[in-house]
Amino acid sequence: MGLTRREFLAGIGAGASVSPAVTFGGKGAEGAVECFRVKPHLQLLEENGVAVVWMTGAKATGYVTWTQDDWNTKHTAWQEKDGLLDANSYVHKAVINGFDPHRRLDFRVHSRIFGSFGPYTVSYAGDEAIDSGMMNAILPGDGSISWAMFNDVHENLDIYDSLIGHLDGIASFCVFNGDIINHVDDEADVEQRLLAPFARVSQTAKLPVWYLRGNHETRGGFARNLRDYLALKDSRYYGAVTIGGVRFAFLDTGEDKQDGHREYSGLVAFDRYLEEQNAWLKRETMSAEWRNAHARIVIRHIPGPLTVPVRDWRHNLPRLYNMDMILKQANVTLCMCAHLHHWDWHAPTTARPYPMIVGGGPGLGNPRDHDNATLAKCRLCGKTLSVQLLNQAGRLLINKTLAI
Ligand SMILES: [Fe+2]
Ligand SMILES: [Fe+2]
CATH class of the missing domain: 3.60.21.10 (Metallo-dependent phosphatases)
Structure with missing residues (x-):
């Protein structure tokens, strides 16, 4: 059974695992598709704006959670266009806006491969995969x-x-x-x-x-x-x-x-x-x-x-x-x-x-x-x-x- 977006966001039934390259059934040497075909990385947009970009081995959805205070405050960023959230694609670009460039930023990428994508229901081919990363302060304390x-x-x-x-x-x-x-x-x-x-x-x-x-x-x-x-x-x-x-x-x-x-x-x-x-x-x-x-x-x-x-x-x-x-x-x-x-x-x-x-x-x-x-x-x-x-x-x- 596929998860609703609410369930996906909440991680219900996700069985989330933290791994640099989680694989799912489908293709590959051991019948697996790599979830993170290109590992998540940061592309600069502004002093306080970056896009987290990654590629998946099959059509997937995904979003980013991020924090600048050790996860006491958690923000969520989705790639979003014309009212539609990132889904059914191999390339994922979630923009993080409005962070403080003087502080380090931790992020987690949550991604999930589809089994099928119907007009009224979707199913997933595996559990949610998570990859985490961090960015040092773009503007460190020494003013450089x-x-x-x-x-x-x-x-x-x-x-x-x-x-x-x-x-x-x-x-x-x-x-x-x-x-x-x-x-x-x-x-x-x-x-x-x-x-x-x-x-x-x-x-x-x-x-x-x-x-x-x-x-x-x-x-x-x-x-x-x-x-x-x-x-x-x-x-x-x-x-x-x-x-x-x-x-x-x-x-x-x-x-x-x-x-x-x-x-x-x-x-x-x-x-x-x-x-x-x-x-x-x-x-x-x-x-x-x-x-x-x-x-x-x-x-x-x-x-x-x-x-x-x-x-x-x-x-x-x-x-x-x-x-x-x-x-x-x-x-x-x-x-x-x-x-x-x-x-x-x-x-x-x-x-x-x-x-x-x-x-x-x-x-x-x-x-x-x-x-x-x-x-x-x-x-x-x-x-x-x-x-x-x-x-x-x-x-x-x-x-x-x-x-x-
Ligand atoms: Fe050249
Ligand atoms: Fe050149």
Whole structure:
């Protein structure tokens, strides 16, 4: 017999078990379907807003309970759209709003796989499964804001084995700055090469992640479905958020060649997309949130103008030039980029009157052009912003201190 939602919420007859990966009858080696196909993780939306995202092995429902006072006060969050609660789906995104970023947050994900989903009754294939997790205070007591950047992993999942170990001291969020997947062909790409690393990083470092597309994640037919697996602020790949008085602009630089390039088969329109985004960026950089922020950080996959230009890597795209022109007037504190697979610190120039750090990346094609994967770490405390870049061995490649 299926449970009513009231019974489900109350846990009646659920026989709830706490396990990192509870399985149910149906499929798999021992006739089981994994309830948590992708473990629950946190995607950042606001200083006081995150989405808990997970995937189930079969169509399921689920919700999140959370607390900031050791479960003395318990809140419940459901994914909800057009009056319907999350059900009959593989991807689950429950938004937690209004938490205190100065305190740690504990959460539990309650999920349950359907046996059948009829118009007037549903049945479940197994008991409720629970996975629990926590998030450290995004804004710790010492007044600091700290964030880190992965980029250009290109499906080399072993990169996480080493770089995750260097995340110590990062509390606010971690950004995945594009080219995490080589191309998006099917759900398995998204599940195993994007969401699973999000879960690994989020659960290990106990922080939320923010995802930005690189040019590679615009490739492949399933790139059109990628957004279904993400909790995007305002349903856009680009956006801005204020954390601890610091304004972050996350920009989607799109493809790296002209729309008419033969590789795209006439199926992209990034000129139009960036025109729209640049109009938004102009409004953003003129807003009070931007102008009055303690610091203004831009994160984008394809870099702005380099201090010393190397080959024709930007393909003279007017849409990127227009983005650079807006940022030139925007009193940017720091820009964080990727794409080149060649890490470096780029001092300010006339065209780009703010410093820019570019993360490294693994060898693709021409190994002489590429070095290796890196983790960028930033910490802003008072009037000092420290920017570090580490390689997989933990060697400090860049160590800068900026006065804000
Ligand atoms: Fe790349
Ligand atoms: Fe790239």
